[in-house]
């Protein structure tokens with residue numbers, strides 16, 4: 001099963017080995033990219049109920065969509081992706097980014113002005129934790145507002161855009177009790193990333 005995360009940003013050029021500039025700029029660019037990847041990963045985790053996270057061993061494929069063709073080597077691209085890789089781990093999708101836990105698969109550059117800028121992260125689970133059970137059927141859902149496990153029919157989903165630094169960065173899906181006025185009301189205001197949007 002593959003988890004696919006799309007982030008409408010490019011890995012920061014400031015992280016490429018030949019970039020020359022001030023470290024403050026580099027740090028800032030890394031932070032913006034990290035946060036964007038992080039939020040998109042958290043949303044993917046919330047949506048993907050068929051998989052238990054973190055993945056114990058996974059393969060990561062990276063595709064970066066640029067608007068125009070330029071010579072870029074793939075090693076450079078991975079170096080540029082570092083803040084994004086940290087975010088994948090921070091979001092709890094994978095256990096760690098060392099070789100024990102994460103294998104780097106394909107690193108691909110695509111030129112497509114229609115879709116750029118875009119980072120596509122694919123995580124393929126290659127090993128499960130021993131004794132870890134796959135969840136196959138889901139009769140209950142956890143309400144994101146009151147935190148209670150409720151039967152399927154009592155939970156509704158509200159989909160909202162996720163805005164980071166003024167840019168739409170995917171969606172967030174908020175589950176709430178459709179029979180509890182307090183949950184219905186609160187869901188309208190609720191965001192997973194309150195205060196950071």
Ligand SMILES: [Zn+2]
Pocket residue numbers: 143144145146147148176177180183
């Ligand atoms: Zn509730």
